[in-house]
Amino acid sequence: MDFEDSPEEAAFRAEVRKWLDANAKPRTKREITAEDMENGAAGMMAASKAWQKKKAEVGYARITWPKGQGGIGGTPMQSIIFSQEEAKYDVANGGPFAIGLGMCIPTLMTYGSEDAKKRYVWPAVQGDEIWCQLFSEPAGGSDVAGLRTKAEKDGDTWTINGSKIWTTGAQFSDYGILLTRTDPNVPKHKGLTMFYLSMKAPGVEIRPIKQASGGSGFNQIFFTDVKIPDSQRLGAVGQGWTVALTTLMHERLAVGGGAGGGLDVPQLMALARNLELEDGPAIKNAAVREKIADWYVKSAGLKYTTFRTMTALSRGQQPGPEASIAKLVVATKLQDMSAFAMDLEGEAGILQGSDAPMHGMFQGGWLSSPGLRIAGGTDEIMRNIIAERVLGLPQDVRVDKDVPFNKLPASR
Amino acid sequence: MNFDFSDDQKELKAQVSKFLTEKCTTKNVRKLYDGKDRYDAVLWKEIAQMGWLGTAIPEEFGGLGLGYLELCVIAEELGRALAPVPFNSTAYLFAEGVLLAGSEDQKKKYLPKVAAGEIIGTFARAEGPGAVLPKNIRVSFKGGKLSGKKVAVVDGMDADCAIVLARAGDDAGERGLQLCLVDLKQSGVKREECETLDPSRPYANLTFDNASAETLGKVGEGWSNTQRIYDRAAVLTAFEQVGGADVCLQMAKGYALERYAFGRPIASYQAIKHKLADMYCLNELARSNAYYGGWALSTNAHELPLAAAAARVAATQAFDYASKENTQTHGGIGFTWEMDCHFYYKRSKQLGLVLGPQRAWKERLVAELETSNA
Numbered sequence: 172m173d174f175e176d177s178p179e180e181a182a183f184r185a186e187v188r189k190w191l192d193a194n195a196k197p198r199t200k201r202e203i204t205a206e207d208m209e210n211g212a213a214g215m216m217a218a219s220k221a222w223q224k225k226k227a228e229v230g231y232a233r234i235t236w237p238k239g240q241g242g243i244g245g246t247p248m249q250s251i252i253f254s255q256e257e258a259k260y261d262v263a264n265g266g267p268f269a270i271g272l273g274m275c276i277p278t279l280m281t282y283g284s285e286d287a288k289k290r291y292v293w294p295a296v297q298g299d300e301i302w303c304q305l306f307s308e309p310a311g312g313s314d315v316a317g318l319r320t321k322a323e324k325d326g327d328t329w330t331i332n333g334s335k336i337w338t339t340g341a342q343f344s345d346y347g348i349l350l351t352r353t354d355p356n357v358p359k360h361k362g363l364t365m366f367y368l369s370m371k372a373p374g375v376e377i378r379p380i381k382q383a384s385g386g387s388g389f390n391q392i393f394f395t396d397v398k399i400p401d402s403q404r405l406g407a408v409g410q411g412w413t414v415a416l417t418t419l420m421h422e423r424l425a426v427g428g429g430a431g432g433g434l435d436v437p438q439l440m441a442l443a444r445n446l447e448l449e450d451g452p453a454i455k456n457a458a459v460r461e462k463i464a465d466w467y468v469k470s471a472g473l474k475y476t477t478f479r480t481m482t483a484l485s486r487g488q489q490p491g492p493e494a495s496i497a498k499l500v501v502a503t504k505l506q507d508m509s510a511f512a513m514d515l516e517g518e519a520g521i522l523q524g525s526d527a528p529m530h531g532m533f534q535g536g537w538l539s540s541p542g543l544r545i546a547g548g549t550d551e552i553m554r555n556i557i558a559e560r561v562l563g564l565p566q567d568v569r570v571d572k573d574v575p576f577n578k579l580p581a582s583r
Numbered sequence: 584m585n586f587d588f589s590d591d592q593k594e595l596k597a598q599v600s601k602f603l604t605e606k607c608t609t610k611n612v613r614k615l616y617d618g619k620d621r622y623d624a625v626l627w628k629e630i631a632q633m634g635w636l637g638t639a640i641p642e643e644f645g646g647l648g649l650g651y652l653e654l655c656v657i658a659e660e661l662g663r664a665l666a667p668v669p670f671n672s673t674a675y676l677f678a679e680g681v682l683l684a685g686s687e688d689q690k691k692k693y694l695p696k697v698a699a700g701e702i703i704g705t706f707a708r709a710e711g712p713g714a715v716l717p718k719n720i721r722v723s724f725k726g727g728k729l730s731g732k733k734v735a736v737v738d739g740m741d742a743d744c745a746i747v748l749a750r751a752g753d754d755a756g757e758r759g760l761q762l763c764l765v766d767l768k769q770s771g772v773k774r775e776e777c778e779t780l781d782p783s784r785p786y787a788n789l790t791f792d793n794a795s796a797e798t799l800g801k802v803g804e805g806w807s808n809t810q811r812i813y814d815r816a817a818v819l820t821a822f823e824q825v826g827g828a829d830v831c832l833q834m835a836k837g838y839a840l841e842r843y844a845f846g847r848p849i850a851s852y853q854a855i856k857h858k859l860a861d862m863y864c865l866n867e868l869a870r871s872n873a874y875y876g877g878w879a880l881s882t883n884a885h886e887l888p889l890a891a892a893a894a895r896v897a898a899t900q901a902f903d904y905a906s907k908e909n910t911q912t913h914g915g916i917g918f919t920w921e922m923d924c925h926f927y928y929k930r931s932k933q934l935g936l937v938l939g940p941q942r943a944w945k946e947r948l949v950a951e952l953e954t955s956n957a
Contacts, residue, residue, distance in 0.1 A: 472868030
């Protein structure tokens with residue numbers, strides 16, 4: 172047991188470092204601000220695109236993909252090694268391409284025509300075109316298959332009406348993959364069909380959603396008589412759910428990382444060192460120390476769980492299901508730890524931004540944590556996933572399973 | 584990245600598991616709950632014959648000299664089986680104490696006997712309820728004689744030898760502390776059997792009245808040596824706790840799938856599913872922390888105190904949650920003597936307290952974090 176690279180991995184790491192040294196500057200340490208947590212990479216679009224292009228040229232954009240498609244036909248472990256090294260450099264490696272390349276383009280590669288692949292894959296890989304995923308709707312978040320956006324066929328053209336929501340990055344996306352209802356007379360999973368479309372098509376309206384945290388990372392999209400040619404269909408009519416599962420499977424293949432905005436035990440300890448409580452310095456308070464220990468074992472546990480997953484990949488094995496705990500644990504920890512830190516700050520805990528202690532990083536964490544507990548699968552859905560897919564417990568009773576979609580009771 | 588056990592270690596784990604599945608079911612535990620024996624002497628003998636006690640003891644001292652990761656996988660299986668034997672006290676506390684603080688002669692004298700299963704050893708630290716602190720250690724060691732009382736000594740009735748934390752000098756703090764090695768089969772040692780929550784892991788109070796003892800390490804090093812020994816034992820015990828917690832999850836799952844209420848298996852209700860999902864999360868966090876502890880122990884890394892404390896805290900939390908919620912998942916039947924649930928509930932508490940409580944380990948963890956950040 173060790174944390175060392177295999178000789179092949181070490182060689183690859185050296186190769187990557189050499190390339191990064193030639194193409195980027197090492198990252199200098201910088202404090203996390205509340206704005207960082209709110210905006211992520213959205214503010215650095217031009218830099219992100221330029222960096223993506225550089226990586227695509229040498230096959231570091233999608234390392235596991237074939238040569239000539241942005242990859243080098245590498246292993247998942249090589250992909251992780253690249254990310255580890257890239258994180259040490261001052262580059263715009265944030266997320267505008269993650270959804271497109273992680274989910275949409277793999278779906279297109281599985282179900283799209285040869286012409287479509289030729290047209291769309293490379294521009295997406297090198298960052299010229301950004302994709303978003305249009306699944307969730309106002310009437311159904313966790314219950315994605317209960318979606319209502321209609322696609323109606325007339326000749327070779329489909330007409331789309333409806334609305335999608337919680338779409339990350341739609342405001343700067345060029346294309347999207349869209350899950351629609353094409354037959355309301357059959358049970359909900361059977362009446363779905365997948366398409367891709369231009370986000371600039373007539374009838375597509377993108378409105379940013381102002382979040383409770385004040386930022387706007389998500390959007391609601393309205394479709395009014397949007398026309399899509401049948402050639403932009405992915406998979407057969409009525410097979411949309413199967414196609415969507417491919418998309419979501421690609422999402423889960425991504426190794427769970429350290430979401431949480433960089434707020435963790437070291438920041439809490441830094442705060443506690445500089446605060447005075449009723450009985451002396453906060454860092455000496457037994458209740459504070461006990462909480463620090465609680466969150467430390469969670470953070471360390473997640474870190475070493477990731478190491479276990481990486482070990483499986485490094486050995487060429489299928490990772491176990493343990494990575495599925497990450498989001499559930501991280502989101503709750505962020506919320507609890509931020510709230511605790513604000514409590515330590517006392518009456519000043521309500522202040523935000525530069526008026527708050529430590530530039531408001533805990534207020535930022537606290538504000539964003541409800542979103543993290545919901546986005547990409549709520550805590551409750553994550554627990555269902557662990558219970559059903561990892562532990563093999565039965566699915567919930569599905570009262571809507573055999574009922575035609577248009578006969579289902581729905582929220583008002 | 585190579586953060587997992589090797590194929591050989593996994594093979595060893597499978598062998599240990601196979602052996603214990605045959606030789607140590609919860610029937611062995613139940614026998615101790617319902618009878619007068621304090622440990623399973625037949626199983627103990629067989630375990631000794633397998634050589635497990637000498638797993639991490641070097642060959643020159645009669646052990647197998649395999650290593651600590653091998654001992655970790657054995658520990659997990661022993662924890663899974665609730666093995667009612669003095670393995671923890673003998674192999675983790677006593678043998679580790681001799682290895683860490685003993686002279687060459689002491690290693691030669693005691694370790695081969697441990698490895699062969701000829702002696703049972705333990706460690707006596709606490710002198711009363713509450714925190715164990717240097718200033719509270721009153722058992723005295725003067726002129727080769729030990730006097731005073733130690734309480735709640737695990738396997739204290741059956742141990743042949745014990746390591747005892749005692750005060751050897753006039754200094755009332757840490758600098759006066761000394762580890763001693765004492766033969767418990769002498770007239771100067773009085774043992775009183777204690778009533779405990781978990782009858783499959785017996786305890787005794789030990790009173791020393793001018794009992795002959797030898798020094799183990801130097802005066803002034805007693806406290807730091809104790810901490811180092813307990814760090815090592817904490818990692819190994821964490822594997823036992825992880826094993827126990829995993830069984831609780833499997834038991835709860837098995838029962839929830841079989842038990843029907845309101846026309847469907849209770850495993851189909853989210854109240855149960857989410858409980859078991861939470862159990863899984865805690866168990867995986869504990870397992871990963873234990874692996875890191877195992878790495879630190881096997882490489883004698885300077886991170887060991889932090890890794891041990893994290894492994895200890897995470898494993899205690901996981902086994903605590905898993906054992907109580909396993910009982911809860913079983914409903915009324917889970918609270919009966921006939922069901923096995925209470926064995927795990929009680930063992931989780933025994934293991935959670937035997938090396939000191941979670942609170943003390945959390946304090947140690949944060950103290951280590953403060954040092955490493957300084």
